[in-house]
Amino acid sequence: MSEKNSLQITIEVPHEIEFSEEELKQLLKKFRSWVIDTRPEEKGLRTNLKQIRTRVSTK
């Protein structure tokens, strides 16, 4: 999952549409997201000319 927010913001819900905890749980499922691919930053963000190889030799 992405970086989750640590600051909890409670959204004020109008009285007429308040829901039970169980109802909220069900509704939250409808808005689920899940990671399907990741890649290191340098492999994904080609915004500047960057060398990818560090010439390191050990023998």
Place this chain on the structure above:
Amino acid sequence: MQICLITALTIFDFDDPEVTTRAHEPLGTQLGVLCLAASAATHGHLSTIIDLDAITAGLLGSSGKQVTADDLFEACVHALARTDAQLFGFSSICSSYPLTVRLAAEAKRLHPQAYVVLGGPQATVVDTPTLEAFPWVDAIVRGEADWTLPQLINAIDERGVTASLEEVAGITFRRNGGVVRNPDAALIANLDTLPLPAFEMDPQIKYRKSARLEVGRGCPYRCTFCSTNDFFRRRPRFKSTDVILGQMKELHERYGITSFSLVHDIFTVDRKRVVEFAEALLKSGSVYEWSCSARTDRVDDELLALMAKSGCTGIFFGVETGSSRLQRVVDKELDLGTAREAIRSATAYGMKTAVGLITGFPEEERNDLRDTVRFFVQATRSEHAEPQLSLLAPLAGTPIEKKYRDLLALDHIYSDMTQRGWREDPKDLRLIKEFPRVFPNFYAVPTLLPRHYIAEVRDFVDGMAFWFRWLSIALLNATEDLLYVFDEWLRWHAHRAQQESQERMDRNSRYYCSNLFARDLLAFVGQSIDSGCLPNTQSLRNVLEYEVALCDLEPAPTVEASPTGIQRASLKSRVRKAKGVVVRSFTFDLPELLDSLQSGEQLCKTDNRNCFTAIIARRGRPIQVLQLSEEAAKLLLLCNAENTIANVVDKYCDAHLGQNNRTLRKKEAFAGLTRLYEDGLLEIQPATQD
């Protein structure tokens, strides 16, 4: 005696200080030199260490200007001048041997009374030619020097006059204008007798999280391209499990190190020992990470599972060639099916799995190269696999170098093993040209395929798989022949050169490491599908669309950690997508597409299925692609910084009118906003800022 040990330079890339220093930081001062310092200390000799990588990293870190090879040389000479010692001992590897030799000359010039000694893998195999070529080198210690170096020091008196060098096995030295080569030293049979390397001499050790730790020496195999037999020879020797664990514990307690690169050419050659080590580590309750090198036919699923359980997070497999024929020719003799299975298995246990491959063998035909490239790309199917394709360097003393010694040519196309950064140092080059016997790794063996073609295939495949893992696999699936793709790529470039008047970057290694290549490759694949030069498969089209979407991203600055606590957002609070979040929809099932590429299974028909994603791109963070439910995507798209929560809820309900009652839709919208916020996809201006 006061001695000075000088490491071999392993870093050569002066153009990108960030990348270079990052590569140096984790492991620190070279293990071999730390071992010798400890060994000398047990014989009462004081050492100082000049760490050339640290000097380089320091220059790159502190200098506001471009660092050159001359700057580095000057800094190293300055370090030598400041050091008072009776013996200067230089470690050596093939890639930086010209620099080592030049610095040895400076050591002799600055300290004419001192004894100048070379050792390490490169000096060991070119001992006589080195002494014949460079009069400032007094002696060479061949092979493991833990015992030999103290014996050599003892044989030299304080004025640098040698007395009984003939009695020191394992050295080559000067005597009466000639070169004397003593017999090899005996192997150190019991490695447990060696002291803990002098980690305290690495000034940064307290700040490191990982360290190299030697666990054994000697490889029983005789691959024709490998030089390890000349240094540690063929009898595998191991430190005992008790000693290894004891040293790990000591480094943890002294310096807080919890990650260990266990050094042995082939740690898993003795399965029983690895099992014993892993079980003992588990039993000890210590939680360490470790990594090692192995052969794919010296592991099995059960062993890998145990290794992973005990903390093994990385493994290096030298597969060398994806051609069964060449496996036999170079005496590697791996079964490639077993190799694929070992890679799959190691990565399945979460190990970062480096897969070393070599191209440019003298006997390599087009089919062999095609098979190696195929193996390379197939390896990328595994999540944690990191294939590497290097050009063969004829390492001194190897069967290949001996066989082709008289046919070596200096074509300035260097192996990654040998490559000394992006530019050649003219001073090094002069030595390389004059003394081919001393520096054969910079030369080329004759090949059946043109060397420039092989080198460019390497750059192309390396760059393509680095940036476009999925596209590489899709191209392989669609064509079954990535050399065909490469040839089409060359044609596309030639055609474009005719069409365009503007000067473009040469297709050199630097080009293939640039984002220009990344963008050109996407253009090439798209245009080649349209023109019929590449197959118009659904998978290839879809992957291209996905890669283009990722390629167009602009990274957002990293979000500072939010303050903790609870605040309230009112209906008037404005909402927007979090920085770095892009919502994209695709007309195909992206997860199924990625699954099929990873598994190698045929792609089911996935067209006309909407797939909503959020792509998160922030500086310094991995890019993440999240699949969103359709409702989440719709809601997120409404969060455009202009809309308040009330607006978003209303618009969401409007879009769903007639489907159900409005109250339920409102509930959905509020629940959805909560979820999107919790998942970090949404920013809400707190009520206090309304």
